[in-house]
Amino acid sequence: MRRLPEKDVAVVGLGAAGGVAVLPLAEAGLQVVGLEAGTRLTARDFSPDEIRNNVRAWPFASQKANREIPTVRATSRHPTSRGSTHPMMNGVGGTSLHYWAQSWRLNPWDFKTVSETTRRYGARRIPDGSTVEDWPFGYDELEPWYDKVEWEVGISGQAGNVAGSIHPTGNRFEGPRKRDYPMKALRWNGFLEHMADAARGLGWNPFPGPAAINSEPYQGRSGCRYHGFCDRGGCHVDAKNSTAVTTIPRAEQTGNLEIITRAVATAIEVGGEGRASGVRFIQDGEEYFQPAKSVLLASYTYENVRLLLLSKSRLFPNGLANNHSQVGRHYLSHHQHAPVSALFPFDMHAWYGLPAQGVAIDDWADDNFDHGGLDFVGGGNLWVMSDRKPIQAANMSTFGRVPSWGSAWKAYVKNNADRFHYTYIQRTTLPYESNRLDLDPTSRDPYGLPVIRVTAQFKDNEKAISDFVQDRMVEWYRAAGAVEVQKGGEPNAMPVSTHAYGGTRMGDNPETNVVDRWGFSHEVPNLGVLGASVMGTSGAHNPTLTAQALAWRTADRLAESWSAIAG
């Protein structure tokens, strides 16, 4: 094993979270090394090709992540299965290269779910078996970092609450923000305007969602071209603000960030005093040790948990930072299932656009409505977008009207390919005692290391939310004139997800949390964890912006308290 020169900070993974953390560290003058399992991709790699992006799941194929796909079971009494693709990718920029780039702040309620639910509905409203806790701080604590990421990475959107002043064209339910988004929201097309009108007719509050996509030229890069290949596609004009085109190159320009690609981390080492001493990794079959004064673990939720559990030592026999048996606990993945689809009696002209271009409804999210007569807590964000590609269009539901092949089917899709719509709904999902991650006893990656096993299922609270918000979506589609509306089902086991949370939860109590309020391990003070694995609640919105704000905050803390944490 080759030992490399020591660095101040080793960041494991240069995706959405690690990719922002390197900038404040490098700007503070710390010597940073980023260990990234993937390679560098450019705009030339991102062709408008549905076969490549969506059918063959490029560029996920042949990736490191694909060799360590987690196994899944609903409970310990259910059989275990394993899928064929990992939802995330490796690369400088990670999954932020090709994600939908919806960039939401969490609602203030998401930080204080336990206390706010108890205050409004009584403590018995917290579902049985849930391990949910209030975050160790409220929305106001994170606001400055939300703001920083929105302006440094570049988010387009329409503010709804600037310093307490409500803007009716934005999200009136959002927490107060100190200023507007740096860019106006992505445009709406005729169909989206139509859906917004229908929502207003119901007395709801439609608004355009926030996205890490340039709605106009920003920081020297192009505005969005709306060409329709954004879903699972990187941007051909660098208008999608992945960390690969925003924070990472700026960190490199300081001269303080070294990036090692094709570096597959296999363990975090600890020294005699129980402090992290560096990272072991394999590159092209050669094993290396990268010593560092501080380690920031910034791969995805599954791999964050796996690397900790695999990093066993005399002081941490059950895995690093796991002497309280909390690594892998409080896991949840966002309930994005149970979709609603619809058929309209007119063409939507939705062939061009992107998933982040759409109409949001937050009237039924979080605690934005009275749950007094209901049997659940939380809610869902309704999202109507403009995203259609030919193969996807041909696979539209036929609502039981015609068979799925033959002349009748062909006539149906010919008439209706541009009249089909489906909704993306994200719902509050809580952590439960019985939902967790651990190492699979039999499935291994090519290095012989066990993969993660997901043991998790949606519970009654999540199913009740799901039913409730599905009905709201049906209402909306009907109000907009849909002639067919269909509700989809939900899986029993939580599938491997792009919205996976917990496993290294953040909180003040070391008995129930892996990292402290700043993101550093309660047990290993110079080990920080970045990403949604530190989040204890999901809210009803995409996790990335919150994960990035938290990562930036952890990096700021490390730079400001360098001698106390790493000295």
Added chain:
Amino acid sequence: MAEQRPKGISRRDLLRTASVAGAAAAVGQTGSAAQEPGTASARAATYEHLTAEEAELLEAIADHLIPADDNGPGALDAGAVHYIDRSLGGAQSGSRDDYHSGLAAFDRYCRVTRNARFVDLEHTDQISALLDMQTGGASGARVGFLGSSAALFSMLRAHVLHGTFGDPYYGGNRDFIGWKLLGYPGPRVSVTTVDQRRLEAGELEAEYQSAYDWDSFVRSEDAEDA
């Protein structure tokens, strides 16, 4: 086009010809398949990974899934089977066994239950046999399906759709047949607000090309393998 065959020659006869041509191609002979461009036999001559029998069967199935009819050309004309054949040498090489065993099992199923190979069945019997495959009923007959026949059907349908509606770079969607069928106005690298308004007004001209006709994109490796 499949529906432009001469009167008096059945689809079955054409497919038989295709089978012979495919077999000839498989042993390296050329010339015997020289028919009008676009006929089943000409198509069959170009297969590399499917055997002649498999290609004949798969063409017949694809022709049922998306037939040429009053609504225009179908999967065969789009080259969907050609797309599948190429993909079996590249991105879908992991599916080769599923194709070989699955198609053989389905043909056995047709012989056991309907006393003829699929391509020799009457049109209505072909449809009922395909429905048996789609519902999973065919795998109950113990004719060698590795799993449920429904899984085989799903795979075949998915790949036929990919070969009809995907980027022509991969060997299917010939003459942009699939995109025209759906009314898709074609891939673009930029759609301005004005373009979107023109689309909504029915005034945007369709523009068809492969993603790789723009030289700004790195060509997909899995297509070059195929």
